[in-house]
Amino acid sequence: MKERLQELQQEAVTLVEEANDLKRLQEIRVAYLGKKGPITEVLRGMGKLSAEERPVIGQLANDVRAVIQEKLEAKEQQLEEIEIEKKLSAESIDVTLPGRPVSLGGQHTLSLVVEQIEDIFIGMGFTVAEGPEVETDYYNFEALNLPKDHPARDMQDSFYITNDLLLRTHTSPVQARTMEKYKGQGPVKIICPGKVFRRDDDDATHSHQFMQVEGLYVAENVRMSDLKGVLETFAKKYFGEDRKIRLRPSFFPFTEPSVEVDVSCGMCSGKGCRICKQTGWIEVLGAGMVHPNVLEMSGFDSKKYTGFAFGMGVERLAMLKYDIDDIRHFYTNDYRFLTQFQRER
Numbered sequence: 001m002k003e004r005l006q007e008l009q010q011e012a013v014t015l016v017e018e019a020n021d022l023k024r025l026q027e028i029r030v031a032y033l034g035k036k037g038p039i040t041e042v043l044r045g046m047g048k049l050s051a052e053e054r055p056v057i058g059q060l061a062n063d064v065r066a067v068i069q070e071k072l073e074a075k076e077q078q079l080e081e082i083e084i085e086k087k088l089s090a091e092s093i094d095v096t097l098p099g100r101p102v103s104l105g106g107q108h109t110l111s112l113v114v115e116q117i118e119d120i121f122i123g124m125g126f127t128v129a130e131g132p133e134v135e136t137d138y139y140n141f142e143a144l145n146l147p148k149d150h151p152a153r154d155m156q157d158s159f160y161i162t163n164d165l166l167l168r169t170h171t172s173p174v175q176a177r178t179m180e181k182y183k184g185q186g187p188v189k190i191i192c193p194g195k196v197f198r199r200d201d202d203d204a205t206h207s208h209q210f211m212q213v214e215g216l217y218v219a220e221n222v223r224m225s226d227l228k229g230v231l232e233t234f235a236k237k238y239f240g241e242d243r244k245i246r247l248r249p250s251f252f253p254f255t256e257p258s259v260e261v262d263v264s265c266g267m268c269s270g271k272g273c274r275i276c277k278q279t280g281w282i283e284v285l286g287a288g289m290v291h292p293n294v295l296e297m298s299g300f301d302s303k304k305y306t307g308f309a310f311g312m313g314v315e316r317l318a319m320l321k322y323d324i325d326d327i328r329h330f331y332t333n334d335y336r337f338l339t340q341f342q343r344e345r
């Protein structure tokens, strides 16, 4: 029995030494030290031994167990260390490698241009207002002197959501909303940049979604010359000091008189070229003196107050300034296009 135990110890120790993963060690542990293992077997047979032999063999069996246990633990620790070493070297980072360049995003061309426009008007004392893109028929049309069935509603084909709700076709509803908030007390001096929507087929110069900046100045004694001065300052600051503007008579239901505003062509300095279709002028926005009906409907006394309003297309202004030939570039988000226009700092 003694020999058998020593043999088992030798066997187990050799196996442990040869083992090279933790799973194998577990198998050896179960095989030799488990309840069905050979050592337990030996201990079971102890009943047959004499009283002198019993404690000797018992002691030996315990010693053998302890030796195997110890060997297993030592080997286990060794294997774990190897495992950790392996992991560490697999995950090691070479801090001397050069970094990968991170490309920083930039501002979208349209928000860039909107910021430029805002800066110019803020410099002239305007504040920036906002209004909802989903608008009621009342604010989009009626409050702007466009009653139901008015033929001029056709000037702006609309996306209706319900009978009474639509995607705003222009930023002019913000005029009415803002005047209502002021409760008949001027001055009101705001610009409102925002998205607008029209049922147009998209092509190089049309987009069913685009941006406008609305302007509104209502106070006592606001005159057409004030409108002209503000727009001239804007044109010079936005396009360049050498630019001029001219006003042509036009029609909008919410302004009277109404004008279309042209800026002198930057390509030929007004001499006439392909860009300005030989006229020397480029149309950039619509404007006019706020119609008395519009003032009254939004709670302003039209005998006391007068005002001007204008609306400009942001894409068009961007296209003219940066020589962009297709409005769809703004909405297809080609990185090569977008990164060409960054704010001068």
Ligand code: PHE
Binding pocket: 169, 170, 171, 172, 252, 255, 286, 287, 288, 309, 310, 311, 312
């Ligand atoms: N809302 C007009 C348009 O979208 C532009 C405009 C605004 C004209 C304000 C006059 C005054 O065409």
